[in-house]
Amino acid sequence: MVDHVLALAATWTAWDGRPVPADDRLHTPHKAIRRVADHMIDHLAEMEARLVGEETLPDHWHASAITTAADLAPFTGADLDEARSRLTRLARIWANRLDALAPGRLDRSPGTGWTFRQLAFHVAESVYYADRVGALPAAGTSGPAPDGTAER
Numbered sequence: 150m151v152d153h154v155l156a157l158a159a160t161w162t163a164w165d166g167r168p169v170p171a172d173d174r175l176h177t178p179h180k181a182i183r184r185v186a187d188h189m190i191d192h193l194a195e196m197e198a199r200l201v202g203e204e205t206l207p208d209h210w211h212a213s214a215i216t217t218a219a220d221l222a223p224f225t226g227a228d229l230d231e232a233r234s235r236l237t238r239l240a241r242i243w244a245n246r247l248d249a250l251a252p253g254r255l256d257r258s259p260g261t262g263w264t265f266r267q268l269a270f271h272v273a274e275s276v277y278y279a280d281r282v283g284a285l286p287a288a289g290t291s292g293p294a295p296d297g298t299a300e301r
Contacts, residue, residue: 150272151240154185154279158232161224163285168216175216176281178224182232184213184278189239192268196246199260213278243269 161178168175191208198205222228247255247269255266263271 150274150276151185151236153276154181155233155236157279157282157284158182158224158229160285160287161282162226162229163287164224164282166221166223168221169282171281174213174281176213176278177216177220178282179222179228180213180216180220181278181282182228182236183220185275186235186239187212188275189236189243189272192272193239193243193246195262196258196265196268199258199262202259205260205262243272 158178158181164178168177170176187208187210191210195205247265250265255269256264258264258266258268262268
């Protein structure tokens with residue numbers, strides 16, 4: 150999932166600043182990275198709490214329902230570098246945590262909610278946010294909008 154998101158993000162330095170409407174929401178490069186990271190953090194925190202027998206903390210994020218001023222900022226090469234560092238580290242934490250679980254623990258997870266295997270597959274669905282922005286054509290070229298409907 151992270152490799153897919155980062156492959157798309159590598160094209161986002163060409164973003165023209167117009168949010169991409171899809172599924173009654175607005176999507177931008179920064180918002181996609183924010184949502185992928187937040188989703189990974191949210192469910193990692195859930196898994197860690199359940200492993201030690203704590204109640205999970207409810208999140209108070211507005212998720213994709215809002216588009217912040219930061220979401221509308223240009224997506225630069227430095228932002229791409231930050232996203233690479235952030236998401237690859239989060240993916241490594243996820244992989245290490247899942248690998249450390251005893252066999253069978255993925256499907257017999259403590260507490261209430263999805264099993265840890267189901268959580269991992271659910272988090273992988275975070276590609277949704279990056280796919281809404283899509284792969285953007287290089288700056289100065291025309292091409293289909295991320296939703297494939299018309300030239301930008």
